[in-house]
Amino acid sequence: MNIYKSISNRLKSAACYKTLAAVIFFIICAQKTIAQQAARFLPQPGSYHMMLGQIEIVAFSDGSIPQELDKLLTNVEPEEVRRLTKQNFQQPTVEASVNAYLVKTGGKSILIDAGTSELYGPSLGHLPANMRAAGYNPEQIDAILITHIHTDHTGGLIQGDKIVFPNATVYVSKAEADYWLNEDSFSKAPAKMKPYFEQARMKMLPYVKAGRVKTFVYGTELFPGIMPVASPGHTPGHSFYQLTSQGQKIMFWGDILHSGAVQFARPEVTIVYDVDPGRAASSRKKAFREAAANGYWIAGDHLSFPGIGHVKAYGNAYQWYPINYTTTGSGQ
Numbered sequence: 458m459n460i461y462k463s464i465s466n467r468l469k470s471a472a473c474y475k476t477l478a479a480v481i482f483f484i485i486c487a488q489k490t491i492a493q494q495a496a497r498f499l500p501q502p503g504s505y506h507m508m509l510g511q512i513e514i515v516a517f518s519d520g521s522i523p524q525e526l527d528k529l530l531t532n533v534e535p536e537e538v539r540r541l542t543k544q545n546f547q548q549p550t551v552e553a554s555v556n557a558y559l560v561k562t563g564g565k566s567i568l569i570d571a572g573t574s575e576l577y578g579p580s581l582g583h584l585p586a587n588m589r590a591a592g593y594n595p596e597q598i599d600a601i602l603i604t605h606i607h608t609d610h611t612g613g614l615i616q617g618d619k620i621v622f623p624n625a626t627v628y629v630s631k632a633e634a635d636y637w638l639n640e641d642s643f644s645k646a647p648a649k650m651k652p653y654f655e656q657a658r659m660k661m662l663p664y665v666k667a668g669r670v671k672t673f674v675y676g677t678e679l680f681p682g683i684m685p686v687a688s689p690g691h692t693p694g695h696s697f698y699q700l701t702s703q704g705q706k707i708m709f710w711g712d713i714l715h716s717g718a719v720q721f722a723r724p725e726v727t728i729v730y731d732v733d734p735g736r737a738a739s740s741r742k743k744a745f746r747e748a749a750a751n752g753y754w755i756a757g758d759h760l761s762f763p764g765i766g767h768v769k770a771y772g773n774a775y776q777w778y779p780i781n782y783t784t785t786g787s788g789q
């Protein structure tokens with residue numbers, strides 16, 4: 458018997474149709490599993506675009522890095538960290554995002570924080586590449602608003618010995634510049650803090666020398682719709698940047714929190730890098746309270762990319778509602 462005829466005859470039987478359907482189903486399932494596995498191992502997406510009124514905002518990812526919350530968080534018991542992370546479907550070691558934000562207003566391209574560059578290994582330092590992939594480049598940045606001079610926010614200003622944003626003026630609060638860049642406070646810094654000062658200075662001083670750093674005090678707009686807001690504690694001159702357009706508002710939060718799972722529920726929880734933990738906790742409680750009461754947008758540098766969303770209050774605790782977005786990447 459002809460083999461094709463034989464197959465055709467067999468396929469005519471209901472049993473064979475069932476077998477064929479099962480085979481096709483199996484192939485589809487196998488393909489789905491492979492696609493899901495591939496998606497799981499993709500890095501997080503590099504950029505995310507939104508409009509606030511008439512102003513364009515682009516969130517950029519600098520990458521992410523595993524963070525051991527047990528070692529990072531203070532003023533909390535390890536069991537509580539385990540409980541809260543579990544409640545949020547996380548482990549006590551989380552993949553922490555590093556985000557930066559581009560704001561296009563008044564004909565200027567303004568970046569809020571600058572990523573890390575080479576300082577923290579290959580999973581971070583992707584801000585310039587992610588900007589280029591989205592059609593932007595570091596040369597077109599006119600201004601960089603720094604929330605604070607920790608090197609996961611300022612490291613990206615310099616790559617090796619090269620200025621990454623050659624046409625940008627860097628804005629930072631006077632209190633922050635005085636703390637990190639002043640020779641007197643550098644010489645008085647305790648030995649264990651010296652390396653942090655050295656790294657911070659290495660990334661900022663080339664811009665100072667080039668005359669491209671401007672310090673500000675609070676209370677005046679820096680650009681149309683952009684107002685710096687004091688939020689001290691994590692560092693002495695830590696700043697938020699408030700952006701408004703057509704009655705809408707977003708607050709760029711910098712480092713007001715480092716673990717959404719733990720600190721929204723327990724705002725009193727501090728971290729080892731807080732210069733003044735008590736003050737950092739009060740600034741955080743105030744920030745959460747105001748964000749929840751007013752319902753404006755939030756953008757956080759270490760919240761899972763793109764780090765944009767809203768906050769609601771439930772008694773003394775808060776809940777984070779990330780912006781609803783779709784992506785081909787894992788999005789964490």
Ligand SMILES: [Zn+2]
Binds near residue numbers: 609758759
């Ligand atoms: Zn940070």
